Amino acid sequence: MIKINTIIIDDDELLIMIMKKMLVKSNFYDSPIAFENGEPALDNLKLNYNADEFYVIFLDINMPVMDGWEFLNHASKFVLPTNTLLYIVTSSTDQADIEKSKHYELVTEFLSKPVYVDKLLKIKDIVAERVSQVES
Amino acid sequence: MKKDKELFNILVVEDNQGDFLLVNEFLYEFIQSPKIIQAKSFSEAKNIIEDNQIPIDLILLDLTLPDKQGVPLIQEMMLLAPQIPVVILTGFSDLSFAVKTLSLGIADYLLKDDLNAILLYKSIKYNIERNRNMMSIKNSEEKYSDLFHLSPQPMWMCDFETLQMTEVNKAAIQYYQFTEAEFLSMTMKEIVPAEDLNDLVDEMTALKNQNLSFSQRVYRHLKKDGTILFVDVRLNVLKLKNKNVMIVLANDITERIHYVEAIEAQNEKLHKIAWTQSHVVRAPLARIMGLINLMSDDDDATSPDEKKELLKHIINSAHELDYIVKDIIDQSQNIIPTTKQ
Numbered sequence: 395m396i397k398i399n400t401i402i403i404d405d406d407e408l409l410i411m412i413m414k415k416m417l418v419k420s421n422f423y424d425s426p427i428a429f430e431n432g433e434p435a436l437d438n439l440k441l442n443y444n445a446d447e448f449y450v451i452f453l454d455i456n457m458p459v460m461d462g463w464e465f466l467n468h469a470s471k472f473v474l475p476t477n478t479l480l481y482i483v484t485s486s487t488d489q490a491d492i493e494k495s496k497h498y499e500l501v502t503e504f505l506s507k508p509v510y511v512d513k514l515l516k517i518k519d520i521v522a523e524r525v526s527q528v529e530s
Numbered sequence: 531m532k533k534d535k536e537l538f539n540i541l542v543v544e545d546n547q548g549d550f551l552l553v554n555e556f557l558y559e560f561i562q563s564p565k566i567i568q569a570k571s572f573s574e575a576k577n578i579i580e581d582n583q584i585p586i587d588l589i590l591l592d593l594t595l596p597d598k599q600g601v602p603l604i605q606e607m608m609l610l611a612p613q614i615p616v617v618i619l620t621g622f623s624d625l626s627f628a629v630k631t632l633s634l635g636i637a638d639y640l641l642k643d644d645l646n647a648i649l650l651y652k653s654i655k656y657n658i659e660r661n662r663n664m665m666s667i668k669n670s671e672e673k674y675s676d677l678f679h680l681s682p683q684p685m686w687m688c689d690f691e692t693l694q695m696t697e698v699n700k701a702a703i704q705y706y707q708f709t710e711a712e713f714l715s716m717t718m719k720e721i722v723p724a725e726d727l728n729d730l731v732d733e734m735t736a737l738k739n740q741n742l743s744f745s746q747r748v749y750r751h752l753k754k755d756g757t758i759l760f761v762d763v764r765l766n767v768l769k770l771k772n773k774n775v776m777i778v779l780a781n782d783i784t785e786r787i788h789y790v791e792a793i794e795a796q797n798e799k800l801h802k803i804a805w806t807q808s809h810v811v812r813a814p815l816a817r818i819m820g821l822i823n824l825m826s827d828d829d830d831a832t833s834p835d836e837k838k839e840l841l842k843h844i845i846n847s848a849h850e851l852d853y854i855v856k857d858i859i860d861q862s863q864n865i866i867p868t869t870k871q
Contacts, residue, residue: 411843412824485816
């Protein structure tokens, strides 16, 4: 059984709390890890990233210290799109940001805050499908 | 033949009473009620004309008056009444002299010996009519000239090939602050900044190559003191005395351009504010939406204490949203255009 890591990167504590509750309600995998901006998230990944595990990352864009784009620049160097689903989660979405995100193979989709249970259930389905592909 | 009912005021300058009576009689033959004024000398005629009581339509002039005769008489008379046709009556039959008088501006030359009523009437009628037409042409020419010179819009004429200025109106002088003499010593290139000269060359080339007679584009022009003006320049190429000339109309749009620039800058500011605000506003709103969603679930997974906690967060986020909206209102007060004059 492949290990599934859920990572939330957001500087808004309350939104992390909401996100966590939504994840619980949708019976998402093991408890998520949250980071307040891109830097600690990147440090953690550098240490613990394992190509044999699966990753679901919810990434905010506007954050202090290291924003979502910078995180993507660094993470793209070693995080593989084959074992990762990365969702950019923002409070409001600019068309220019969507265009920009197309340059990153790692980005799966743009989501608008808050992310509701029904969306998480759909993501769960995708994860399950992807994991089964990797396993077989 | 019916008598002419038109009113004619005719000044007969004739010192010979017999000749005067004869002319008088001829005049009445074809004219219903001619107003005939007699002057017996040049000075008498001069007084009547200068007095200006009666608008004189035509002068019948004898060439041998007691105080003036011949060419000097004609010359003085032309100076005195350049707008009134003068018909010479003379007993002096000399074709070369007659031709000479015509070149001095005389309307007609009649020999007293050959004179009859119909000849006199025809000459009078024809010359008055012709004079009226000439006057109206002159008036309309003046009107057109005024249209150019008194137009409130800067205009000038220049040679199509050399761009040498040939005529310039008052508005242009006022606007560009060059004197008329300065203007007329310049070409159109001299009011265009050096870095924009290619635009002018391109426009002229396009006119020539495509054989167009009209063109329009916006230029930067230089005032005498070096100030840059934005002008909408419209020009027409036309043939005048076998030369291609251009009539150029320059419409000042400096203020308009500045105004548009100010509006664009303001729009940019507004765009930025709208964008950042939508982000800032959306953050607490997203929280509220998420929290309400969590609270409104039917399942009993959320304990009453937890719900209280969630409600507290909703209230805090609502306050934050309220504060942000107030801030936006304050900020939008600052975008009122500053360039308004």
